[in-house]
Amino acid sequence: MGDAYSKLLERMKDLGRLDAIEALLDWDQQVNMPPGGVQGRAEQLSLIAGLAHEWKTSDEVGQLLREAQSHNGEFAAVTNIREMARTFDRARRVPTKLVKKIAHTTALAQNAWATARAESDFAKFAPWLTRLLDLKRQEAEHIGYETEAYDALMDAFEPGAKSAEVEALFRTLRDATVPLVKAIADAPNPPDSSILTRHYGRSAQQSLSRAVAELLNFDFNQGRTDVSVHPFCTTIVPASDVRLTSRYEENFLPAGMFGTMHEVGHGLYEQGLLKEHAFTPMGSAVSLGIHESQSRMWENMVGRSRAFWEFYYSRVQKTFPDVLGSVALDDFYRAVNTVSPSLIRVEADEVTYNLHIVLRFELEREMISGKLAVRDVPTAWNEKMGDMIGIVPPDDARGCLQDIHWSTGTFGYFPTYAMGNLYAAQFFEKAQADLPDLNDCIRRGEFRPLLDWLRENIHRHGQRYRAGELVQRVTGRPLSIEPFVKYVTEKFGAIYGLT
Amino acid sequence: MGDAYSKLLERMKDLGRLDAIEALLDWDQQVNMPPGGVQGRAEQLSLIAGLAHEWKTSDEVGQLLREAQSHNGEFAAVTNIREMARTFDRARRVPTKLVKKIAHTTALAQNAWATARAESDFAKFAPWLTRLLDLKRQEAEHIGYETEAYDALMDAFEPGAKSAEVEALFRTLRDATVPLVKAIADAPNPPDSSILTRHYGRSAQQSLSRAVAELLNFDFNQGRTDVSVHPFCTTIVPASDVRLTSRYEENFLPAGMFGTMHEVGHGLYEQGLLKEHAFTPMGSAVSLGIHESQSRMWENMVGRSRAFWEFYYSRVQKTFPDVLGSVALDDFYRAVNTVSPSLIRVEADEVTYNLHIVLRFELEREMISGKLAVRDVPTAWNEKMGDMIGIVPPDDARGCLQDIHWSTGTFGYFPTYAMGNLYAAQFFEKAQADLPDLNDCIRRGEFRPLLDWLRENIHRHGQRYRAGELVQRVTGRPLSIEPFVKYVTEKFGAIYGLT
Numbered sequence: 001m002g003d004a005y006s007k008l009l010e011r012m013k014d015l016g017r018l019d020a021i022e023a024l025l026d027w028d029q030q031v032n033m034p035p036g037g038v039q040g041r042a043e044q045l046s047l048i049a050g051l052a053h054e055w056k057t058s059d060e061v062g063q064l065l066r067e068a069q070s071h072n073g074e075f076a077a078v079t080n081i082r083e084m085a086r087t088f089d090r091a092r093r094v095p096t097k098l099v100k101k102i103a104h105t106t107a108l109a110q111n112a113w114a115t116a117r118a119e120s121d122f123a124k125f126a127p128w129l130t131r132l133l134d135l136k137r138q139e140a141e142h143i144g145y146e147t148e149a150y151d152a153l154m155d156a157f158e159p160g161a162k163s164a165e166v167e168a169l170f171r172t173l174r175d176a177t178v179p180l181v182k183a184i185a186d187a188p189n190p191p192d193s194s195i196l197t198r199h200y201g202r203s204a205q206q207s208l209s210r211a212v213a214e215l216l217n218f219d220f221n222q223g224r225t226d227v228s229v230h231p232f233c234t235t236i237v238p239a240s241d242v243r244l245t246s247r248y249e250e251n252f253l254p255a256g257m258f259g260t261m262h263e264v265g266h267g268l269y270e271q272g273l274l275k276e277h278a279f280t281p282m283g284s285a286v287s288l289g290i291h292e293s294q295s296r297m298w299e300n301m302v303g304r305s306r307a308f309w310e311f312y313y314s315r316v317q318k319t320f321p322d323v324l325g326s327v328a329l330d331d332f333y334r335a336v337n338t339v340s341p342s343l344i345r346v347e348a349d350e351v352t353y354n355l356h357i358v359l360r361f362e363l364e365r366e367m368i369s370g371k372l373a374v375r376d377v378p379t380a381w382n383e384k385m386g387d388m389i390g391i392v393p394p395d396d397a398r399g400c401l402q403d404i405h406w407s408t409g410t411f412g413y414f415p416t417y418a419m420g421n422l423y424a425a426q427f428f429e430k431a432q433a434d435l436p437d438l439n440d441c442i443r444r445g446e447f448r449p450l451l452d453w454l455r456e457n458i459h460r461h462g463q464r465y466r467a468g469e470l471v472q473r474v475t476g477r478p479l480s481i482e483p484f485v486k487y488v489t490e491k492f493g494a495i496y497g498l499t
Numbered sequence: 500m501g502d503a504y505s506k507l508l509e510r511m512k513d514l515g516r517l518d519a520i521e522a523l524l525d526w527d528q529q530v531n532m533p534p535g536g537v538q539g540r541a542e543q544l545s546l547i548a549g550l551a552h553e554w555k556t557s558d559e560v561g562q563l564l565r566e567a568q569s570h571n572g573e574f575a576a577v578t579n580i581r582e583m584a585r586t587f588d589r590a591r592r593v594p595t596k597l598v599k600k601i602a603h604t605t606a607l608a609q610n611a612w613a614t615a616r617a618e619s620d621f622a623k624f625a626p627w628l629t630r631l632l633d634l635k636r637q638e639a640e641h642i643g644y645e646t647e648a649y650d651a652l653m654d655a656f657e658p659g660a661k662s663a664e665v666e667a668l669f670r671t672l673r674d675a676t677v678p679l680v681k682a683i684a685d686a687p688n689p690p691d692s693s694i695l696t697r698h699y700g701r702s703a704q705q706s707l708s709r710a711v712a713e714l715l716n717f718d719f720n721q722g723r724t725d726v727s728v729h730p731f732c733t734t735i736v737p738a739s740d741v742r743l744t745s746r747y748e749e750n751f752l753p754a755g756m757f758g759t760m761h762e763v764g765h766g767l768y769e770q771g772l773l774k775e776h777a778f779t780p781m782g783s784a785v786s787l788g789i790h791e792s793q794s795r796m797w798e799n800m801v802g803r804s805r806a807f808w809e810f811y812y813s814r815v816q817k818t819f820p821d822v823l824g825s826v827a828l829d830d831f832y833r834a835v836n837t838v839s840p841s842l843i844r845v846e847a848d849e850v851t852y853n854l855h856i857v858l859r860f861e862l863e864r865e866m867i868s869g870k871l872a873v874r875d876v877p878t879a880w881n882e883k884m885g886d887m888i889g890i891v892p893p894d895d896a897r898g899c900l901q902d903i904h905w906s907t908g909t910f911g912y913f914p915t916y917a918m919g920n921l922y923a924a925q926f927f928e929k930a931q932a933d934l935p936d937l938n939d940c941i942r943r944g945e946f947r948p949l950l951d952w953l954r955e956n957i958h959r960h961g962q963r964y965r966a967g968e969l970v971q972r973v974t975g976r977p978l979s980i981e982p983f984v985k986y987v988t989e990k991f992g993a994i995y996g997l998t
Binding site (some may be wrong): 013014017018020021024025028032033034035036037039040041043044047048051219220221222223224236237238239240241278279 | 516517527539546720739
């Protein structure tokens with residue numbers, strides 16, 4: 001029994017190593033690879049994905065799992081066996097051929113998407129989207145589901161999440177958000193966000209981002225930062241080699257600044273997983289929603305707080321004396337917290353952001369069910385933008401082509417972003433209760449207490465608890481929209497002078 | 500039969516893809532990886548190496564080979580089957596466990612070597628060297644050999660090469676070199692090489708290197724250049740993603756400049772292999788000796804020629820006006836062709852370079868046979884340096900710790916460097932005969948004719964011909980030291996005014 005678990009653990013680690021090699025191939029494609037490499041890289045990704053799939057669905061693993069499941073060992077073993085069984089059951093239903101086909105197609109589709117976005121030409125991406133939807137529908141059918149195919153896909157990112165529940169959660173969130181957005185729109189004295197669109201030199205931004213990452217305790221001995229078109233965080237060796245990317249825009253300071261803090265939040269979680277559990281579920285993140293709670297907390301609850309800028313603004317002023325020298329702290333703080341309808345999700349403010357997610361959730365759910373045809377996606381997108389956010393994209397590059405996700409076949413991923421905002425607010429509320437001087441720490445530039453709290457309460461547990469269970473254990477109650485609504489109402493009420 | 504070959508071809512390509520993934524893991528370790536990644540990377544490399552080994556030695560491949568060997572198809576198939584059989588026969592003799600052990604040990608040993616070299620502390624590397632020698636001896640015993648274990652190792656880099664023959668070749672080379680070195684040392688008017696050790700800014704050097712790579716037709720759509728401690732060239736996707744690295748020293752211009760031309764030579768070969776044969780022997784380089792002939796030709800026969808500098812010197816002068824503004828072309832040309840005993844192989848001149856190789860060949864042959872104990876390596880190194888080159892390293896960093904090779908377990912690799920010099924001279928002599936205006940082309944900055952000649956005569960053939968056969972076919976005679984000796988005698992005779 002113990003022996004079966006040891007063997008299973010070895011297989012698990014080899015699988016984790018293989019997944020991490022796939023992550024390196026992907027990171028390299030986005031950061032380094034010359035254009036000529038596209039076709040060969042697609043073949044390599046397909047090879048590794050197929051291999052990982054064969055391993056994780058092998059009869060040998062099935063047999064080891066059956067033997068090990070009676071294992072009554074300590075919780076690490078119990079967690080690893082439980083999660084390995086989940087992976088095995090899910091993977092076993094999908095033919096290797098389909099897995100390889102998806103890996104190969106997405107590697108090429110990303111390239112087509114990049115071109116389509118650059119040229120704002122949806123027609124160049126549409127055939128790939130059709131192909132990917134077809135493949136992902138097949139995958140969902142193989143996996144199986146209770147009520148709708150979309151659930152089977154979402155489960156890969158947020159285990160156990162159900163569309164109907166997410167829909168209900170998002171409905172209350174939307175109902176609470178819309179009046180706030182309206183009140184803010186009517187407020188008489190909006191911030192002047194134009195100071196953020198002045199000229200900010202790229203290399204100065206890059207140095208500043210590095211300094212911010214260090215300030216927030218991202219460990220450069222166990223990670224690195226680079227530049228890519230679409231910022232992301234990936235793990236090459238768990239806890240030991242964690243890589244972030246940022247994107248810098250010379251006439252929009254927040255893209256690089258808050259983008260970096262966001263990815264640092266992801267990176268701190270990955271660096272906080274326990275090394276002794278590397279390449280196993282006990283050394284892996286719970287879910288994408290929980291992951292996103294970490295990035296959003298550092299980006300928004302910390303990075304967009306008044307306390308943070310009381311500490312850090314002078315440094316940013318010194319970096320850009322010409323553009324910010326005469327801008328007061330309060331004006332800068334209000335500017336980075338401007339709430340206004342906007343086109344691009346990753347640049348959206350904290351209040352309207354979730355509406356971008358609700359839109360994507362509704363659209364991709366209909367795409368997977370077949371209710372929405374690919375050719376109608378741009379129109380549907382633009383209509384929903386008008387209805388929910390109040391503006392219509394002038395082109396598809398700033399509309400339905402803006403995100404990389406669909407080109408990577410990750411349908412069911414978007415909802416985890418809004419869930420992350422909710423988890424973040426609920427965790428942060430508890431952290432503030434546990435650390436009464438948290439705000440003062442931030443004001444003094446001390447970020448270690450919050451990080452230690454996260455390490456203790458979230459990071460070190462790996463996948464020991466599922467997302468819902470973790471939230472319950474840490475905060476004493478199930479996930480709710482309430483802490484988030486309270487947080488944004490108070491914060492933006494003060495900024496916009498609402499009563 | 501045709502079916503067996505098709506299946507074999509698929510297995511071969513998957514193997515090629517896997518080998519290239521290993522190359523990416525290695526490239527990333529040398530260029531990007533943060534320190535924390537070392538242990539996890541060693542595990543990943545070991546995993547892939549073990550997997551590749553299992554694949555290439557599988558019963559299935561053996562069976563497919565037997566069926567396909569009666570295949571009388573066109574030469575590409577014949578070549579692929581022949582070389583796959585060679586790989587299979589060789590690999591099949593080595594246990595997977597040993598292969599994984601070697602991959603794991605070398606990933607860690609490289610790290611130990613880097614530390615040992617930085618601190619010039621041989622004791623920090625010695626235990627790793629002992630371990631690696633032991634593992635490589637085991638490997639050689641498994642592979643088998645006629646007269647000595649070293650042959651089995653050298654065969655991995657230069658198929659068919661035999662120590663006794665290399666020894667004889669090197670003896671005549673040494674006999675021809677020593678009197679020339681002596682005559683040069685006695686020449687009354689040596690070049691002033693101090694102009695090369697002035698201050699050359701790193702980023703200006705880097706831009707210049709990029710320009711040189713473009714000038715020599717390295718294709719940045721199918722490759723990239725980076726910085727690493729030990730310059731190298733590697734292929735991530737055959738012909739489509741070829742990567743070079745350089746190293747820049749602020750007080751030694753040639754390291755970056757000629758180092759880049761050298762790696763570009765390797766890169767042009769890799770980019771010149773045929774894409775339709777990617778990941779198979781028909782789309783792979785013949786041997787390391789032939790590979791080195793390409794790098795040395797571009798670095799020395801082209802890059803250190805007077806014709807090249809007549810074209811390019813003004814550009815370099817413009818880049819470094821303060822240090823080179825008043826240096827005449829002829830003084831610069833003579834400086835970059837200074838012949839003098841030196842400590843570092845990669846910085847050695849064309850004449851003494853081969854002596855550095857003979858030294859390494861003799862030492863590692865004795866290390867493998869067990870005649871030379873690891874603890875005696877530094878002393879033996881220093882004694883041979885004194886005997887053959889006339890100077891003794893002041894420390895091991897500039898002595899036996901200078902090269903990465905032993906830490907990567909690549910014993911038997913060094914001889915291919917000197918063989919590359921010989922191949923290069925013999926090929927270049929023929930290229931000059933075929934292209935009577937080659938020198939004028941170089942003088943006008945036209946490098947395409949030489950590249951086309953190399954593509955036609957060498958690159959496009961992949962592994963169709965073994966090294967010896969290729970030399971015979973291209974130049975009409977077997978490998979000889981004569982073209983090299985003639986080349987250096989004439990070139991340096993002119994530079995040093997020898998009669």
